Amino acid sequence: MTTxxxxxxxxxxxxxxxxxxxxxxxxxxxxxARAFEAFAKEDLPHRRIExxxxxxxxxxxxxxxxxxxxxVADTLITDNALVFTFTPTGFTWPEDLPEGIRVLAxxxxxxFGGAETMPLGALAAALSGGGKRPGTxxxxxxxxxxxxxxxQFSGAGEAxxxxxxxxxxxxxxxAVSESYLGxxxxxxxxxxxxxxxxxxxxxxxxxxxxxxxxxASTASVQLDEGAAYTQTTLAFGAKLARLETxxxxxxxxxxxxxxxxxxxxxxxxxxxxxxxxxxAPACVTRQVTKGAVLDGGRGVFQGKFLVPRNVGQKTDAxxxxxxxxxEEGAEVFAKPELEIYADDVECAHGNTSGALDANQMFYMxxxxxxxxxxxxxxxxxxxxxxxxxxxxxxxxxxxxxxAWLAR
Amino acid sequence: MLKIENLTATVGDDAKQIxxxxxxxxxxxxxxxxxxxxxxxxxxxxxxxxxxxxxEVTGGSATLNGENILGMAPEERAAKGMFLSFxxxxxxxxxxxxxxxxxxxxxxxxxxxxxxxxxxxxIKMSRDIAKTLKLDPEMLKRPVNVGFSxxxxxxxEIYQMMMLEPKFLILDETDSGLDIDALKTVAEGVNAMRxxxxxxxxxxxxQRLLDYIKPDKVHVLAAGRIIKTGGPDLAHRLEAEGYDxxxxxxx
Numbered sequence: 026m027t028t029x030x031x032x033x034x035x036x037x038x039x040x041x042x043x044x045x046x047x048x049x050x051x052x053x054x055x056x057x058a059r060a061f062e063a064f065a066k067e068d069l070p071h072r073r074i075e076x077x078x079x080x081x082x083x084x085x086x087x088x089x090x091x092x093x094x095x096x097v098a099d100t101l102i103t104d105n106a107l108v109f110t111f112t113p114t115g116f117t118w119p120e121d122l123p124e125g126i127r128v129l130a131x132x133x134x135x136x137f138g139g140a141e142t143m144p145l146g147a148l149a150a151a152l153s154g155g156g157k158r159p160g161t162x163x164x165x166x167x168x169x170x171x172x173x174x175x176x177q178f179s180g181a182g183e184a185x186x187x188x189x190x191x192x193x194x195x196x197x198x199x200a201v202s203e204s205y206l207g208x209x210x211x212x213x214x215x216x217x218x219x220x221x222x223x224x225x226x227x228x229x230x231x232x233x234x235x236x237x238x239x240x241a242s243t244a245s246v247q248l249d250e251g252a253a254y255t256q257t258t259l260a261f262g263a264k265l266a267r268l269e270t271x272x273x274x275x276x277x278x279x280x281x282x283x284x285x286x287x288x289x290x291x292x293x294x295x296x297x298x299x300x301x302x303x304x305a306p307a308c309v310t311r312q313v314t315k316g317a318v319l320d321g322g323r324g325v326f327q328g329k330f331l332v333p334r335n336v337g338q339k340t341d342a343x344x345x346x347x348x349x350x351x352e353e354g355a356e357v358f359a360k361p362e363l364e365i366y367a368d369d370v371e372c373a374h375g376n377t378s379g380a381l382d383a384n385q386m387f388y389m390x391x392x393x394x395x396x397x398x399x400x401x402x403x404x405x406x407x408x409x410x411x412x413x414x415x416x417x418x419x420x421x422x423x424x425x426x427x428a429w430l431a432r
Numbered sequence: 433m434l435k436i437e438n439l440t441a442t443v444g445d446d447a448k449q450i451x452x453x454x455x456x457x458x459x460x461x462x463x464x465x466x467x468x469x470x471x472x473x474x475x476x477x478x479x480x481x482x483x484x485x486x487x488e489v490t491g492g493s494a495t496l497n498g499e500n501i502l503g504m505a506p507e508e509r510a511a512k513g514m515f516l517s518f519x520x521x522x523x524x525x526x527x528x529x530x531x532x533x534x535x536x537x538x539x540x541x542x543x544x545x546x547x548x549x550x551x552x553x554x555i556k557m558s559r560d561i562a563k564t565l566k567l568d569p570e571m572l573k574r575p576v577n578v579g580f581s582x583x584x585x586x587x588x589e590i591y592q593m594m595m596l597e598p599k600f601l602i603l604d605e606t607d608s609g610l611d612i613d614a615l616k617t618v619a620e621g622v623n624a625m626r627x628x629x630x631x632x633x634x635x636x637x638x639q640r641l642l643d644y645i646k647p648d649k650v651h652v653l654a655a656g657r658i659i660k661t662g663g664p665d666l667a668h669r670l671e672a673e674g675y676d677x678x679x680x681x682x683x
Binding site for chain 2: 388389392393394403407409410
């Protein structure tokens with residue numbers, strides 16, 4: 026490693042040295058270099074950086090090593106899905122693509138506009154590629170009668186980096202899903218969704234990993250006029266799991282729905298972070314996040330709505346976060362932020378955390394439902410609203426949540 | 433059937449004693465009414481008997497068919513046949529009535545070591561009972577008690593009672609919030625549950641409900657004890673003379 030490279034990070038830990046080494050082995054590329062420098066400016070994100078206060082990646086990721094193998098079935102793979110897999114060492118994509126879907130696996134990195142504000146997205150942009158893996162996987166979608174695109178990020182190894190750009194052409198309609206099933210000590214992905222005029226995209230994110238893994242999924246979403254983006258997430262956390270979405274309403278009448286449920290058992294940390302910029306008039310955002318946490322689990326919700334004064338008039342936005350602390354020792358950190366400069370807007374938010382309702386618990390137990398079962402039923406009902414937007418995958422997600430609750 | 437002897441119990445963190453040496457026996461096949469003024473301990477008694485958290489027994493005993501129920505979890509008592517019809521039935525958003533009752537029924541069966549009910553049997557039973565109670569079958573697909581009127585909530589309690597076929601029923605202020613038609617329907621449901629091997633405790637403020645559910649005995653509860661017991665006519669006397677009149681005489 027050259028001295029110049031090492032100077033990018035001050036006092037790097039073993040994990041950061043490994044990231045530097047990986048960067049050094051990739052071919053020279055000015056865009057890659059800019060992405061890596063954007064990442065390296067603040068090192069791995071840590072608790073002294075606003076936005077990472079409760080999700081200290083630097084502390085959690087001391088070294089990058091292969092975790093003990095745990096196999097998790099990917100229940101989001103169904104007959105009608107086109108499956109793309111990213112593993113620490115390889116990449117597969119479907120041979121036969123239907124009309125309307127074009128895929129380009131580019132070896133080099135592409136420019137990443139939001140690099141400064143999304144350090145782990147920038148890292149994914151910088152370290153994707155090498156070997157047979159694409160530096161950027163570009164997908165163009167046109168048409169309406171299309172199969173679901175499914176991206177799976179899993180497989181044993183030290184680290185798994187991936188970058189995918191999806192361009193949805195005007196009026197196109199497509200469903201996309203992502204499974205993060207663990208297997209690598211560190212996973213970082215960057216997904217860039219660009220919806221052109223009137224395009225509709227539904228994205229489902231399923232995340233499950235062990236307490237030995239650190240994972241960051243960063244999504245950057247651009248919405249043109251009248252585009253509709255719906256996101257539904259079910260996260261079980263990991264040693265650290267950060268699922269971050271940045272949405273930019275760029276033209277009038279765009280709509281974003283950002284729903285998520287997190288369920289965290291002992292040793293699991295799930296962070297749902299969203300940032301929505303209402304940069305055009307009459308855009309709509311709906312957000313429902315529900316969480317349930319057991320003793321030793323930790324949930325983080327950070328939601329931000331920005332409505333600039335000159336462009337954000339007639340914004341209609343609502344943010345709700347409700348968390349259940351199922352046991353003593355459960356932790357939930359929440360930071361809802363509304364930053365509104367326009368005067369003709371409707372923006373609301375609600376944020377609650379608490380225990381299960383004692384009246385409901387007693388009512389159910391009086392009818393003969395055992396305490397654990399009553400708790401599971403109430404918790405499933407509590408998070409259900411957040412999963413309703415998953416379309417065909419709602420039942421799959423509900424089933425996963427139910428199985429977790431029944432443990 | 434249900435035998436309570438010298439029961440004492442406290443409520444809440446400050447352990448306020450609400451039940452003060454209560455003794456009462458309801459034999460199988462009988463319906464007993466408990467009447468009493470506000471604060472007498474009527475609802476407390478129903479919660480103590482069904483095992484609600486925060487209600488602590490400090491002395492005495494309560495047995496169902498000779499079995500001590502006070503050490504059991506609420507769900508175990510339910511599986512033994514205890515059923516409480518709530519004064520204020522609780523809303524359970526997101527859990528449809530059918531799912532709720534079927535889960536309850538199968539949990540009870542599991543606790544008793546019995547096989548689960550089959551889906552067709554359950555649906556048939558539910559349909560028959562809904563018809564008896566003039567319940568809209570659509571209502572049973574909605575979340576438990578959410579958006580139900582007072583009368584619908586009480587009828588749903590009776591529906592659950594008929595589905596779960598408990599051995600001993602406690603009706604806590606079942607008449608509150610009901611108009612006369614709803615009261616009649618509910619009372620018919622309760623009367624249909626009368627059986628030689630089943631006991632009932634009907635807790636009420638007013639004598640009105642007892643015109644429709646005829647009790648074998650009426651007990652007056654005051655300051656956490658039964659202070660007077662009589663036949664059905666005692667309810668009429670309470671109505672006519674008020675608790676003060678009757679209690680004054682007892683003291």
